[in-house]
Amino acid sequence: MGQPYLRLAAAALILAAFVLGTAAFLVWFERKLLGRMQVRPGPNRVGPGGLLQPVADILKLTVKEDILPEHADRPLFRLAPLMAFVPAFAAFVVLPFGPGLVSADLNIGLLWILAVSTVSVLALIAAGWASNSKYALLGGMRAAAQMISYEVPLVLSLIGVVLAAGSLRLGRIVAAQAHLWFAVPQVLGFIVYLIAATAESNRSPFDLPEGESELVAGFHTEYSGVRFAFFFLAEYSYVFLAAAIATLAFLGGWSGPFLPPVVWFLVKTYAVIFFIIWLRATLPRIRIDQLLSFGWKVLLPLSLVNIFLVGLFRFI
Amino acid sequence: MMPDLGWERGSDDLPRAHLPPERLPSGVAALRQAGFDYLICLSGVDRGEARQVVYHLRDTARHREVALYVDVPSRREEVPSLTDQFRAADWPEREVYDLFGVRFAGHPDLRRILLPETFLGHPLRKDYREDDPEVAPEGEPELPAAPDEMWINVGPQHPSTHGVFRMLLKLSGETVEGCRPCIGYLHRGFEKLAERRDYVQYQPYPDRWDYLAAMNNEHAYVGAVERLMQLEVPRRAEYLRVLATELNRVASHLLWLGTFLLDLGAMSPFLYTFREREMIMELFNELSGARMTYNYLRIGGAAHDLTPELARQIRAFLPYFHRRLAEYEALISDNEIFLARVRGVGLLPPDEALNRGASGPLLRASGVDWDLRRDRPYGAYPELSFQVATASTWDLHGRYLVRLAEMRESCRLVEQVLDGLPEGPHRAKVPVRVRPPAGDTYFAVESPRGELGVFLIGDGTDHAWRLKIRAPSFMNLMSLEPMLQGHLAADAIAILGSIDILLGEVDR
Amino acid sequence: MPYFLGYTYVAVFLLFGILIPVGALLANRLLAPRHPDPEKLQAYECGLATPSDNTLPYNVRYYIFALLFVVFDVETIFLYPWAVAFNRLGLFAFVEMIVFIGILVVGLVYAWKKRLLEWL
Numbered sequence: 001m002g003q004p005y006l007r008l009a010a011a012a013l014i015l016a017a018f019v020l021g022t023a024a025f026l027v028w029f030e031r032k033l034l035g036r037m038q039v040r041p042g043p044n045r046v047g048p049g050g051l052l053q054p055v056a057d058i059l060k061l062t063v064k065e066d067i068l069p070e071h072a073d074r075p076l077f078r079l080a081p082l083m084a085f086v087p088a089f090a091a092f093v094v095l096p097f098g099p100g101l102v103s104a105d106l107n108i109g110l111l112w113i114l115a116v117s118t119v120s121v122l123a124l125i126a127a128g129w130a131s132n133s134k135y136a137l138l139g140g141m142r143a144a145a146q147m148i149s150y151e152v153p154l155v156l157s158l159i160g161v162v163l164a165a166g167s168l169r170l171g172r173i174v175a176a177q178a179h180l181w182f183a184v185p186q187v188l189g190f191i192v193y194l195i196a197a198t199a200e201s202n203r204s205p206f207d208l209p210e211g212e213s214e215l216v217a218g219f220h221t222e223y224s225g226v227r228f229a230f231f232f233l234a235e236y237s238y239v240f241l242a243a244a245i246a247t248l249a250f251l252g253g254w255s256g257p258f259l260p261p262v263v264w265f266l267v268k269t270y271a272v273i274f275f276i277i278w279l280r281a282t283l284p285r286i287r288i289d290q291l292l293s294f295g296w297k298v299l300l301p302l303s304l305v306n307i308f309l310v311g312l313f314r315f316i
Numbered sequence: 317m318m319p320d321l322g323w324e325r326g327s328d329d330l331p332r333a334h335l336p337p338e339r340l341p342s343g344v345a346a347l348r349q350a351g352f353d354y355l356i357c358l359s360g361v362d363r364g365e366a367r368q369v370v371y372h373l374r375d376t377a378r379h380r381e382v383a384l385y386v387d388v389p390s391r392r393e394e395v396p397s398l399t400d401q402f403r404a405a406d407w408p409e410r411e412v413y414d415l416f417g418v419r420f421a422g423h424p425d426l427r428r429i430l431l432p433e434t435f436l437g438h439p440l441r442k443d444y445r446e447d448d449p450e451v452a453p454e455g456e457p458e459l460p461a462a463p464d465e466m467w468i469n470v471g472p473q474h475p476s477t478h479g480v481f482r483m484l485l486k487l488s489g490e491t492v493e494g495c496r497p498c499i500g501y502l503h504r505g506f507e508k509l510a511e512r513r514d515y516v517q518y519q520p521y522p523d524r525w526d527y528l529a530a531m532n533n534e535h536a537y538v539g540a541v542e543r544l545m546q547l548e549v550p551r552r553a554e555y556l557r558v559l560a561t562e563l564n565r566v567a568s569h570l571l572w573l574g575t576f577l578l579d580l581g582a583m584s585p586f587l588y589t590f591r592e593r594e595m596i597m598e599l600f601n602e603l604s605g606a607r608m609t610y611n612y613l614r615i616g617g618a619a620h621d622l623t624p625e626l627a628r629q630i631r632a633f634l635p636y637f638h639r640r641l642a643e644y645e646a647l648i649s650d651n652e653i654f655l656a657r658v659r660g661v662g663l664l665p666p667d668e669a670l671n672r673g674a675s676g677p678l679l680r681a682s683g684v685d686w687d688l689r690r691d692r693p694y695g696a697y698p699e700l701s702f703q704v705a706t707a708s709t710w711d712l713h714g715r716y717l718v719r720l721a722e723m724r725e726s727c728r729l730v731e732q733v734l735d736g737l738p739e740g741p742h743r744a745k746v747p748v749r750v751r752p753p754a755g756d757t758y759f760a761v762e763s764p765r766g767e768l769g770v771f772l773i774g775d776g777t778d779h780a781w782r783l784k785i786r787a788p789s790f791m792n793l794m795s796l797e798p799m800l801q802g803h804l805a806a807d808a809i810a811i812l813g814s815i816d817i818l819l820g821e822v823d824r
Numbered sequence: 825m826p827y828f829l830g831y832t833y834v835a836v837f838l839l840f841g842i843l844i845p846v847g848a849l850l851a852n853r854l855l856a857p858r859h860p861d862p863e864k865l866q867a868y869e870c871g872l873a874t875p876s877d878n879t880l881p882y883n884v885r886y887y888i889f890a891l892l893f894v895v896f897d898v899e900t901i902f903l904y905p906w907a908v909a910f911n912r913l914g915l916f917a918f919v920e921m922i923v924f925i926g927i928l929v930v931g932l933v934y935a936w937k938k939r940l941l942e943w944l
Binding site for chain 3: 004009015016020062063064070082085088093103111112149152159162166167168226229289301304307
Binding site: 034037038039040138204205207208280281282283284285286287288289290 | 584586587591656805806
């Protein structure tokens with residue numbers, strides 16, 4: 001009787017550990033990778049090869065004083081990091097790591113992830129507003145404009161995949177790529193997706209909201225300690241999520257010879273993550289007006305063209 | 317061609333004229349008519365009985381320079397402002413007001429510039445009581461803003477202001493409508509210090525003006541002193557000076573490149589350029605004993621000679637560096653995002669640039685073909701061949717290309733020096749007590765940031781009477797506001813970065 | 825997986841998602857020092873007091889983009905079910921959807937021409 005609920009508890013706990021672990025691991029992965037690309041070692045003191053660095057960082061952030069800026073909108077200020085993290089975590093419920101290796105393969109799988117990750121936009125706006133700081137406000141506004149502008153091409157680029165697979169269920173989408181990964185016929189959609197996903201996660205070259213060199217730290221200027229940690233973890237969770245969707249939707253998910261499916265899934269996901277980090281190491285930042293212009297005038301039309309082409313080819 | 321203002325030849329062979337304050341504006345207007353389009357330097361001097369303002373002007377096209385001396389009346393210390401004729405007079409006049417107390421009639425905004433606005437007293441005056449400084453607590457400026465505008469504070473603590481610099485930006489949404497730079501955070505009183513040390517004791521100080529191009533500062537200083545002394549520097553020493561200053565140019569531009577790209581969001585080149593800088597600093601360490609404040613160029617020559625071993629190391633560095641430069645170009649120059657960020661941004665038309673006293677890569681990227689090494693040669697430069705890089709786009713892209721080209725040319729110069737290094741002493745025989753005859757001289761070098769000049773007034777003793785530092789960053793910074801107009805906040809940082817200021821010499 | 829069980833998973837995950845940060849904040853409450861100080865509580869402005877008021881009306885440009893976003897997001901709401909059912913629908917449905925998208929593209933082009941897609 002309790003069997004399905006046992007599975008539920010196990011899945012929730014495992015995923016909780018996985019998400020936190022992955023986010024922490026990605027912190028190390030990015031810093032190490034960036035370091036190597038920049039001719040420097042990256043973290044190498046804490047733990048073997050610096051692997052425990054994120055642990056040290058999280059511990060440090062946990063014991064820092066919780067500073068609430070005066071005149072800040074307290075409830076909103078407190079809520080914002082949760083608004084950023086909770087959706088990221090909730091999206092993992094439909095993520096399959098292998099055939100049948102999923103917590104809940106909802107029939108609206110893909111849509112669930114997209115819908116839930118949009119909530120994070122609210123978190124940025126809330127953070128910027130609630131901080132009562134000019135820098136944070138500007139950062140929050142920019143973030144909002146950026147994210148809604150790239151939300152549309154992101155969502156549209158995945159329609160081609162849904163068209164080809166005939167389902168929103170992630171397991172079905174992977175199965176539909178048994179003969180050919182969708183990245184091949186839908187290369188346009190794949191490219192649009194990668195660019196839009198990078199913009200959605202506020203990653204360089206689209207990291208205006210964090211605008212390190214311009215507005216200090218953008219929307220999270222006033223956040224410190226644990227609250228900041230959750231923005232940070234949320235961002236890395238999204239990176240993993242975006243890469244995972246790219247893998248599932250375009251790169252055949254867990255398919256591959258010899259190695260167990262989970263391994264393939266992780267390998268492909270990390271390959272995409274590597275690419276995203278590589279972008280950060282290489283490219284300068286795009287300016288807000290150029291970014292919006294690019295999103296609406298280039299990416300959006302391209303994603304529509306992609307849908308048209310995929311639809312058309314179904315009839316030929 | 318030249319208006320008759322009563323010219324005489326100064327001790328440094330520069331035509332000079334003494335003008336009463338009332339005749340200053342018309343005299344300058346006449347000179348401008350005659351082609352003098354550049355205000356090089358505006359200095360305050362305290363002659364003891366009264367103050368004096370000295371103006372150095374240049375005719376860029378015909379390579380002529382003159383100096384105007386205006387005695388400030390003692391009863392009411394005021395002189396007409398030249399800001400309506402030369403925008404380049406703006407900040408220097410404020411500085412003279414700040415440090416000497418001389419007022420400039422007609423100046424749009426005569427406030428203190430280096431010292432806090434609530435400071436009392438004028439430190440560079442000879443009657444200033446140093447043991448009894450007067451300071452009042454600082455307040456905050458009044459900042460008028462329309463309802464849809466807001467003032468944002470950038471600096472003095474900011475990841476990208478390249479030093480302790482503060483600018484107040486007036487934003488309307490994302491667009492910059494106005495800018496109010498605030499400097500003086502790094503003011504250390506170098507000009508006053510020069511009056512308190514003898515010429516030999518002062519030698520380590522110039523390193524600290526523009527500490528990224530220290531060799532150039534030293535060159536400007538010792539060059540001025542040698543002019544006053546009419547001292548002949550051995551050829552070998554002049555070649556060593558070129559070696560030092562050109563390598564320094566490369567190091568300085570490397571740092572600029574890394575930080576400029578960092579401002580634009582590209583993090584990695586910063587680390588690559590520092591790798592090369594590290595090598596240059598090691599070379600300098602071998603040469604002079606220090607990595608940043610070298611104290612290498614001395615009155616009469618250079619402190620140490622170049623060893624064959626070090627020459628070999630420098631030679632080995634050059635081809636390595638050329639390969640790296642090619643890598644940077646491959647990585648950056650054609651990058652779409654980079655080009656979108658720098659093309660058409662921060663335009664500074666040539667006539668604006670000249671009128672505001674810009675120099676160096678900033679001026680050359682605005683299309684003005686002027687380089688002191690070629691057009692006002694000094695040291696060993698007449699014997700060496702090199703190209704002067706200019707750009708015709710007037711924007712950030714142009715400044716990037718100019719500095720990249722300058723790095724290449726500097727390497728060529730270093731090679732020529734190593735190939736053609738003459739034999740001989742690396743330093744002239746200089747008396748223990750350096751006591752140049754009384755006189756005034758202006759000596760300038762082309763530093764990585766522009767025209768770095770020293771206006772030195774000696775009174776026949778072993779202490780300088782007045783040392784005025786014509787800092788390129790100070791003058792170039794006056795071009796910031798027009799370049800920012802109408803741009804987005806994101807560009808403000810990039811534009812500031814493209815000027816390549818160094819606060820050490822802005823504030824002195 | 826039965827329908828409701830799937831959403832029970834979702835509910836539990838949401839709960840966990842809330843519990844984890846709350847837990848961390850609790851840990852922070854227990855472990856971190858608390859010494860409020862007026863200087864610390866001030867908003868950051870490069871080391872100096874803020875020159876002007878902190879909450880200001882923002883650019884209307886954001887509104888335009890939000891509006892466009894809503895329009896196109898609603899479009900995607902229609903596109904998703906269509907995409908799922910695509911293989912069972914005929915050519916007619918395809919053409920119909922293309923017409924629908926086309927109408928919205930006309931709107932986009934209009935906004936483009938009217939310079940609404942520029943930031944300034």
